[in-house]
Amino acid sequence: MQYHIVIEKLCLCALKHQTEQIRSFGTKEEAMEQASEWAETLSNSFCGKHGFDVVEVDDNFVISVEVGGFSEACEI
Template sequence: MEHHVVIEKLCSCAKKEEMAQITTYDAKEVAHEAAQTQLAYMQGHFCGKHEFQLVEVGDNFVIGMVGGCGCKG
C-alpha cells in the first residue's frame, strides 16, 4: 500500500525550494518520518511569516499552513 506526504498548498518558499507537492512511500512509518522531517525543514528554513502543521489523514500525512501565507514571491 502506498502512503503519501502532501503539502496542502505550495507557498512561494516551497516553490523556491522546488519541493514536490506529493511524495509517495511504501511504508506508513517511513512516510510519517519523512513528513516530520519535511515539516521541521519548512518551519526552520522558510520565511517565518507562517507556520505549518502535520495532520494524519487516513494512511497519508498532510502538511498544511496555519493561517495565511505572507511570503513574497
C-alpha cells in the same frame, strides 16, 4: 501500498525553492517519520511567515500551512 505526504498549499517560498508537493513511501511508519521531518525542515528553512504542521488523513499525511510567524516575505 503507497503512503503519501502532501503539502496542502505551496507558499511562495516553496515555489521559489521548487519544493515538490507529494512524496510517497512504502510504509506508513516511514511516511509518518518523514512527514514530521519535512514539516520541521520547511518551518526552519523558509521565511518564517508560515508554520507547517502534520495532520494524518486516513493512511496519508498532509502538511498543513499555518499563517503566523515573524516575517511578511512569503505568501500562500
